Amino acid sequence: MHGEYKIPGGKLVVVDLDVEEGVLRHARVAGDFFLEPDEALDAVNRALDGAPADTDAAGLAARIDAVLPENTVMYGLTSEGIGIAVRRALAQATDWTDYDWQLIHEGPQSPVMHMALDEVLTAQVAAGLRPPTLRVWEWAAPSVIIGSFQSLRNEVDLEAAARHGVDVVRRISGGGAMFVEPGNTITYSLSVPEALVQGLSFPDSYAYLDDWVLGALGGLGIKAWYQPLNDIATEQGKVAGAAQKRMVGPDGGPGAVLHHVTMAYDIDADKMLDVLRIGREKLSDKGTKSAKKRVDPLRRQTGLPREAVIERMIDSFRGRYGLTDGKVTPEELAHAEELARAKFGSPEWTARVP
Structure with a gap:
């Protein structure tokens, strides 16, 4: 073995x-x-x-x-x-280089479509119908994305969100709420076969799937590290948060893992604090007194345009593991559009934990 x-x-x-x-x-x-x-x-x-x-x-x-x-x-x-x-x-685990990785980096999508695409593409990987995929998101609208098990009213000031034109959506993975705005956020998803993380504990799988982006940030002159359970941090503060969802394969067979990360390129901290209900207990758990100090955006740390940071990240992944350009298929897109309408865009899903 x-x-x-x-x-x-x-x-x-x-x-x-x-x-x-x-x-x-x-x-x-x-x-x-x-x-x-x-x-x-x-x-x-x-x-x-x-x-x-x-x-x-x-x-x-x-x-x-x-x-x-x-x-x-x-x-x-x-x-x-x-x-x-x-x-x-x-566990007969596989390695990154055992796969032909595909990149999806397409035009802006609504927040509910991003939620749907994550579910659809990862299910396709679990079924063996799609190669392991790195998808880089482009946002069509500002949004708060809450974790699968979070209370909607505890996490979001819905009146403030409406006032700022911020959509509120719920994702299929756990973890905390993320505040995103087009142009200020870098988000990506990895949809990978379960075999890639075989033999790893749940925390170890986060570190393992985040390692490539730590290398990419290092290439930008940023010393970053994995901070358990699901953060990427630098000496200046947190720059990203990750979340995962495990999906079973057809007939209960080997499945796939969705690992997605939201990185702060820039941030309107005042708007974020107006929309999110960030309690003192949560802040004290991070060892800080101010929510504004918890996140240190990549724009300030790199001095590079957002597009250049994304390009460097993609190049770093391609250099490590290989990466070919791909796209969402018409069938996948149709499925995601239906899922966005019936599930992620429904009040029942968004408020399933009131």
Whole structure:
């Protein structure tokens, strides 16, 4: 069995192993990480040998830590990262480069259509009818997008939203409310086969699917990191929030994961605070006293036009994994239009948690 795991902010770990009578055998760890002294690698391999095949990543990490030489130094590598690579080998997980990725970056759509397209395209990936897809959104109108389980009245001042001409929609993924305006927001979705995140815990899957954009931001001169559970942050503050939805495949078979991210390119903080009901408890949880300080837009950090930031991000993804230009098919568009009308545009869905 073969497993690979790119440690967020670190290096690639590769594990090859066998399973005999329910335990790990002949484990061989490799990668482009740095590890001292040399004999530490042999210790890692010995620690994995004989481990029950159902040991989780934390348990494998504990076995490794228990046998490492006292003076061991890891750089770009962690014991837990090795454990995750082992779990991915056992789950027969795939890698980014196993797929032919498609890019969809089309004209502006209404907020309800964006919600519908996410559901339709991810279902197509789950059914094997569409390749893994990176979709970059363009917004036709300002909007507040609330999480699947959020209370509408607790999150949004509907009178203020109407006064500012801001649509309110509910997405299929969990997480918190996002305030977006055309020209001020960069949003993208990844619709990926479930196999890509096999062997990863839920939090680990966020970091894994966000790693490419951390590299893209690094290319723009921004040192960014994944901040559990679902934020991307810099020294100046939060720049993005992510959310996920898992979808089962046909007949309950292997499915797909929707991972979408909203990034602040610029922001009208006063309007955001007028529309969103951001409580003091939520702010204190983030360790700040002002909502305006929670988000630091990319425009200020890069000095680049929004279109240039998006182009750099796409180029970074293409350089890592390959990416061909695609489009929403007529059948997908028709399905999304119906879903936008019957589901995402309906008061019943938007207010399903009043």
